[in-house]
Amino acid sequence: MRNDSLPLLAALLLLTGCNRCTPKEKETKADAGPPAPIPIPHDELLPPPAPWTFKPARIGPGIPGIALPDGCQMRAPLVRAKVAPSTRFVAAPRGLGVLVVADADEKETPPRLVGVGGLVLDAEGESKGATPLPWLDAEAMPRLARTDAGAWLAAYGEQSDEKLSRVFVHQGDHATPIGEGDRFDAIDLACGSSRCALLTTRLGNVAAAGADLWVGSPNEPASSWKRTEIVPDAPDSDARPSCLARIEAPPPGTDASAGGGVVATLLEGQELVFWDVADGAARSLGRVPAPFGIVDATVAARPIALVYGAAIDDEGCAKEGGKLRFERVGKEAAEVRAHAPPVSGALRPLERGVLAAYLAPLGCGVARKVAYAVVLDGEGTPISAPMPVADATSFAVAARGADVDMWIQMGDEVSWVRATCAAP
Numbered sequence: 001m002r003n004d005s006l007p008l009l010a011a012l013l014l015l016t017g018c019n020r021c022t023p024k025e026k027e028t029k030a031d032a033g034p035p036a037p038i039p040i041p042h043d044e045l046l047p048p049p050a051p052w053t054f055k056p057a058r059i060g061p062g063i064p065g066i067a068l069p070d071g072c073q074m075r076a077p078l079v080r081a082k083v084a085p086s087t088r089f090v091a092a093p094r095g096l097g098v099l100v101v102a103d104a105d106e107k108e109t110p111p112r113l114v115g116v117g118g119l120v121l122d123a124e125g126e127s128k129g130a131t132p133l134p135w136l137d138a139e140a141m142p143r144l145a146r147t148d149a150g151a152w153l154a155a156y157g158e159q160s161d162e163k164l165s166r167v168f169v170h171q172g173d174h175a176t177p178i179g180e181g182d183r184f185d186a187i188d189l190a191c192g193s194s195r196c197a198l199l200t201t202r203l204g205n206v207a208a209a210g211a212d213l214w215v216g217s218p219n220e221p222a223s224s225w226k227r228t229e230i231v232p233d234a235p236d237s238d239a240r241p242s243c244l245a246r247i248e249a250p251p252p253g254t255d256a257s258a259g260g261g262v263v264a265t266l267l268e269g270q271e272l273v274f275w276d277v278a279d280g281a282a283r284s285l286g287r288v289p290a291p292f293g294i295v296d297a298t299v300a301a302r303p304i305a306l307v308y309g310a311a312i313d314d315e316g317c318a319k320e321g322g323k324l325r326f327e328r329v330g331k332e333a334a335e336v337r338a339h340a341p342p343v344s345g346a347l348r349p350l351e352r353g354v355l356a357a358y359l360a361p362l363g364c365g366v367a368r369k370v371a372y373a374v375v376l377d378g379e380g381t382p383i384s385a386p387m388p389v390a391d392a393t394s395f396a397v398a399a400r401g402a403d404v405d406m407w408i409q410m411g412d413e414v415s416w417v418r419a420t421c422a423a424p
Contacts, residue, residue, distance in 0.1 A: 035223050037174040040134070048130030049087075049103040049115035054079040054123050054416060064410065069387035071353070071375035072421040075403065079123050079416050086111065088138070089407065089414075091396035092146035093190060093348060096405050097121050099396065100144055100152070102135060111138045118152045123416060134170050142170070143189035145196060147218045155186035155198050155222075167200055169222035176222045178214065183207040187241040188264075191218055192248040197262045198222070199241050202229065211241035213264050213277050230275050230282045232268060239268040246299040246349075258299050259285050265297045265305070274303040274329060286329035295324070295345040300354050301378030303329040304347065312341050317364035326356070328380040336386050338372060339363050348399035353377050353423025355404055356386075357397045371395045371408050377423040390415065 057078040059065060066078055086106040089099045103115040117130030131152045135141055142156035154170040160180055167186050168175040181203045188199040198214040201207065210232050216225030232239040246263040261278025263285065270291035275282050285303055292308040309323030322338030338360035345358030354376040362368045374386040394409045399421070406417040 035177045037171075037176045037221055037223075038168075039174050040170070045132040045134060046113055046116045046136060048117040048132070049101040049119070050084070051127045051130075052081040052083060052101070052119065052121060052414070053126045054081045054121065057415060064390060066390050066408070066415060066417055067387055068389065068417075068419055069373045069375055069421075070384035071423055072355075072373070072404065072419045074418065075420045076123065076418040078418075081414050081416070082412055083409070083414050085393075085412050087409070087414075088394070089396055089409075090141070090144060091398040091405070091407065092144065093346070093398060094148065094192070094400045095146045095398045096400055096403055097123075098146060098150075098398075099407065100133060100135070101130075102138070104138055113138050118146070120150075121416065123418070134175070143186050143198070145189040145191040147191040147196065148193045149218075151218055153189060153191060153196060153218060155189045155200075157185040164205075169198065171218065171222065178222050178225070179203045181205060181207075187211070188244045190244045190247040195247070196225075197244055197247050197264075198225070199244050199264050201241060203227075209237045209239045211239070211264060211266055211275075213262060213275075213282070215262055215277070226280060228277050228280055228282055230264060230266065230277070232266070232273075237268055239266045239273065241265075242267045242272060242294060243297055245274060245297040245303065250299070255301060258302055259283075263299050263303065265294075267294070272297065272305050272307070272327070274299070288327035288329055289333075290327065295342055295358060296347040298347040298349050298354060300349055300376070300380065302331065302380065304354060304376070304380035306345060306347055306356055306358070308341055309335060310341075315365065316341060316343065316361075322360050324358075326376065326380045326382065331379060334381050336374065336382060338386070340366070343369070344395075346397050348397055348404070350375070350399055350404075350421055350423070351401045353383075353421075354380065355397070355399055355421050356382075357389075357395070357406065359392055359395055369393065371406075373397075373406070375421055375423055383423055389417075 057080045086104045088102040104111040116135045119127040142154040145153045166180040200212045211230045213228045214225040242265040259276030271287040272290040273287040274285040290307045295306040297305040305327045309325045310318040310320035322340045325333040340361040342358035342360040348355045357373040371389045371392040372386040392408045397406045402420045404419045408415045
């Protein structure tokens, strides 16, 4: 899951080292045969978080409301739940009505997680059950994904010795190691209707530029997923994996420029490169400028990336304010602005178009933040100016077809916005 939407998801592993390895150097433990899954006792994971209970939202004078962007309308009444202000949550990109929720003890520094699980939310009452997940450290969230059938997966890396690290995929009650290598790490994980994809750094005894994409059924051990290497053309490339832009195959009639397989993105120099992976082969769909970093990327009628439009300093500020650009392969960029650079954001494909949402402060060093949203057409052009949806301390968003769920936290309250969105 590109997940999605918390600042933790923006952390990427930068690679250095050789770009080409001899056959001997490329041998890894993964080549010796599929590793066996490792059972994980539930008592090794954190207990479930406190359940959420939603109630109809009071609306009236003096009570904060919700504003939707052009192209969106409510499909169900607004509901709200009381939560601890320290609560953290993240959505799977296609996961309507579900969240991964983490309760944290903010009295400790850094915060200590005390409960984690995937919750099925109920708009008329208390959330149902909780799926245990291997998120143990508040500052080291695993990559999380959810299948359309309701199964949660997680991917994470662990240091195995001074040089090598292993990547595990958590499925059900076990974790499967998929390989061990130099600076080998999980970067993004996403699932669709019948398959999942994991984006990692390249697997090898010596770290190399490029990425690996692992694709397979969520019902099969991840060690059996098909691995495709994404190898940059230039021998001196610094390409490193960024995020998954698409997991589902495009609908019939989609232009060939959008590719036909899983699409991964790599940052290379000052550009973001879209790679289409199908039938075990990777090909570049094109590249867009991203000199200051990206918020998220997706594929609609063409590849689209939401990128920062100006350099951001260590304080999260930019001299030019919150300049953002929707960069499109083969098309001129569309620019939008916020008061300050966003701290998180997401692009969610719709049945028609794309929903872009992001959380940005009202100025450099200003504590108050606002969640914004705007609908794009299939070419990545905003159909209106971004709408300030609501004040927020954090947010998450999921979409499937025309249906959109957005969860907006403000202090000790989370508003669940259930809407439909579409470009004209």
